[in-house]
Amino acid sequence: MITIFSTILGTILGFFSAWLLFYIKERAKDRREKIVLANLLKRELEYNIKLIDDWIKDIRKDLNFLKWKNPIYIFSARYDLFQNNFINKAFQAGIIYDLLDNEQINIISEISTFFTIDRKKFILEVIKNNKDVDVVYIDDEGVPTTGKDYIYMWLEDELTINKKMQNDIKEILPLLKYDESELSKIIKRAICSLQQCVKRDN
DSSP states (O other), rough: OHHHHHHHHHHHHHHHHHHHHHHHHHHHHHHHHHHHHHHHHHHHHHHHHHHHHHHHHHHHHHHHHTTTOOOOOOOOOOOOOOHHHHHHHHHHHHHHHHOOHHHHHHHHHHHHSSSSHHHHHHHHHHHHHTOOOOOOOEESSSEEEEEHHHHHHHHHHHHHHHHHHHHHHHHHHOOOOOOEEEEHHHHHHHHHHOOOOHHHHH
């Protein structure tokens, strides 16, 4: 009877051990994949920070062109170069939700959809539609705003947005990392569970 009981218990213990090893392997694999993806996301955002830095310089030049006697109307920032491949993957994998709070999630979401070719086309359309306009509107004090002034205000706002979003990304960057020691904690907890089963068996 004891032999039969020991055999059954040994079988159960063997099954549990196999399941536990599988669980450890899958959890460790999942954690490693998230760590790798978080690092790739961070690298992508660092690249975008550099792009935004270039765009800030471009917009400043565009603003300066408007001050010339014969203004040049242009928006030269290359928004089409913005990368969001790993931003999208991080959302799908749940990494964004793991590492950031709701406000930071909203910031990443807004940034990922702001710098687009459509945004640039829209600004170019604003320039095209207003560059030859003598008066776009008159404020409450009766002061008229010329087409050139209107475009200048648009580009100034765009410059401000670029600066803010760049700073937002910089603040989020340090948060995009997993505690790699969590892997060892997972294994340690699993080993402890297995040891407790062995003790009960004995």
